Amino acid sequence: MLQLNVKNESSRLRAVVLGTAKSNGPTPTIEEAYDPKSLEHIIAGTYPVEQDMILEMEAFNKVFQKYDVKVYRPEIIENCNQIFTRDIGFVIDDIFIKANILPDRENELDAINYIIETMHPDKVVRPPEEVHIEGGDVMLWNDYIFIGTYKGADYKDYITARTNMQGVEYIKKIFPHKIVKEFNLSKSRTEPRDNALHLDCCFQPVGENKGIIYKGGFLDEADYQYLVELFGMENLFHIEREEMYHMFSNVFSIDKNVVVSEKNFIRLNNWLRENGFVVEEIPYAEISKQEGLLRCSTLPLIRD
Template sequence: MININIENEYSCLKTVILGIASDLGDPPTVSDAYDPRSLYHIKNNSYPIEDDLLREVDIFYNKLIKHNVEVIRPNNINNCNQIFARDLGFVISNLFFLSNIVPNRHDELKGIEGTLKNLDVGVIKLPEFMHIEGGDVIVHNDKVFIGTYSDDDYSKLITARTNNSSIDYLKKMITSKEIIPIDLKKSNTDIYKNTLHLDCCFQTISDNKAIICPDGFKNQKDVEYLINYFGESNVFIANSDETFELTSNVLVISPDVIVSNIKFNRLNSWLENNGVLVEKVDYSNVSKMSGLFRCSTLPLNRE
């Protein structure tokens, strides 16, 4: 059986599902895209090829193995992009929630069915009208930050992945933690005006440190709340270019070890100055599909 327990984003990572980049199928067309970053690269003939994705994910895999993380891979599904395992579910304490993801991605869930059967707890499936994806869920001890979109045009935006119904449900179910919704910018077509998930603009990396990309938030008050909560000296505040590059989407293996993109020069220096070993990986091709290291992983157990 697989033990599960997640109380935060930074305790020592023991077991994780890492996505796979094989058998992606034909390159997507404009009509296949369900986020503006992928759409941009499809239109500009810069969408990544499978060989490059395989290489980058494999390097990431080796970094996890280096630090003694148990890595579980999804079962391969032909003609299916299975890189971004994060969105398929999430763990809060010892509860596993299966995400209600966008219809375009339903086949990905089949790849983790075998793993879910081996968990030491049951799997909670939310009702269909409660939309939520794992990239919007950040667990921080007695708090859970959840990215959402609360405007009336929610149903028209395929980039809006988590709704208020799911947040209300989690508030009732997990009474031991404070559920904090955070509104995100959304656009189906404008790469500069869309934050696909909360972890694309915010992530906690220790009990008192965080990465914040202010341009990704819909409301400035949420940015101010987070900066005040962690303390300005404990926060890496990304500029607009760094926000565009998804600089917050690192993976914390432990408080002392973080996997980051080799191109995140300013962030990597800040982390190293704070005593963190930064495992640098070039994830440039994966990032063209709107995610990096956190998006590629679904942690099941942290020490």
Template sequence: MLHLNINDEISPLKVVVLGTAKSCGPTPKPEDAYDPKSLEHILAGTYPNEDDMVDEMEAFASVFEQYNVKVYRPEVLKDCNQIFSRDIAFVIENKLIIANILPDREKEVEAILHVLDKIEEENILHPPEKVHVEGGDVMPWNDYVFVGTYTAEDYAEHITARTNIHAVQYLKEQFPHKNIKSFELRKSVNARENALHLDCCFQPLGKGKAILHKNGFLVEEEYQWLVNFFGRENIFEITADEMYQMFSNVFSISPEVVVSEKNFTRLNNWLREQGFVVEEIPYSEISKQEGLLRCSTLPLIRT
């Protein structure tokens, strides 16, 4: 059995589900795009091809291997994009919460049943239907759980709005001893302004550091709260273009080791200056779908 344990974003990783790019299907039609960045690449004829994305994910898998992390992969479904395993479920403490995801993607959960079978049934939570939540919006951080939301009345009109007010309430009920801290995110049809998930504009790191992008947050006080929480001197503030490239969507294997995209030169240099080991891999093709390293992972156990 798997004894789930996730209390933060950085403790040494032992077990993870890494998505797969195999058989991810043809380039979607514009009307089937889930996010503005994918749409941009579909229209430009630069949507990534499967072989390149498979190579990028294998590079990620080999870094996990190097650090002795046990990696599960989803069963490959024909013509189904299964790269972003973070969207379909997430773990807080010893509970795995199955996300109420965009309906078209429910079969992705079935593809990890071989993993879910190893978890005690009482530790798998199925939120009620009104609770919309995706793992990219949920970050356990010790006594806190940071949650990205969108609560305006036009929520239903935004395909980019993924986590609602009911999700915040649900997490408060399930984890009453945690401080559930929510942040309103900026939603836009313009890929350069859209914060699809919280991890698109914020990422806590080891050594008390964090990556932030001010304009990803709708409410300046909420952004300021994070600045005060981590301390301005500990924050790497990314530009709008760097948010668009997904600079904040790196992944910590431990407090000292960060996996990052090899083209993120400014960030990677800063991380090394702060004393991190940076494992650089190519991931720029996958980033065209508005997701990167954190999005591709579903951590199950950190020690």
């Protein structure tokens, strides 16, 4: 039996599901784009090719091997984008929550069924249909669960709105002992620089008391202020609009002091090192063209 345990974003990682770029399928059509950033690259003819993305994910995998992390990979589905495992499920404490994802992504969940079957059945839950919640919107910080959402009445019109208020209420019900705080995120179907697809596109804790944040990702200034007060202004690395577009807040922690980051994130990586972090730099710029990065490609199962 797999003994699940995830309580925050940065404790020592022991087991993770890393997505795969194999048999990723042809470049989507304009109509098939799920997010404005992919759309931008489809139109420009710069959408990433499978071989480049496989190499980037292999670089990520090598870092996990270096730190002796048990890595699971999804079973390959022909012509299917299976890079972003964070969307399909997530672990809080010792419970695995299956996400209600966009309907045509359901088979991505089937591809990790062989892992789910090794979990205790009582520890695997599936929210009811009206509950929308994706792992990129769920951020753990010990006693806190931060959840990105979109509160607009036009929620259903946005393919970029992935977690609804029913999702927030559902998590509150399952984890009554936690402080669950939701954040209303900026959404755009057309301009990726104004679209916080998930909470991890505009915020992520690193280490024990630090974080990376993009103020413009929050529709309500009070939500941004909440994090400033909780973490302290001096502990937050503020990213600019263009850095948010390149997904600076979507790094991934292997330990309290070890962060995997994109090699082009010079300003962030310098700040991390100045604050005592070991930065494992890898190329991930091709994958980022799909509005997802390092955290999006991982589904942590066990942290110390």
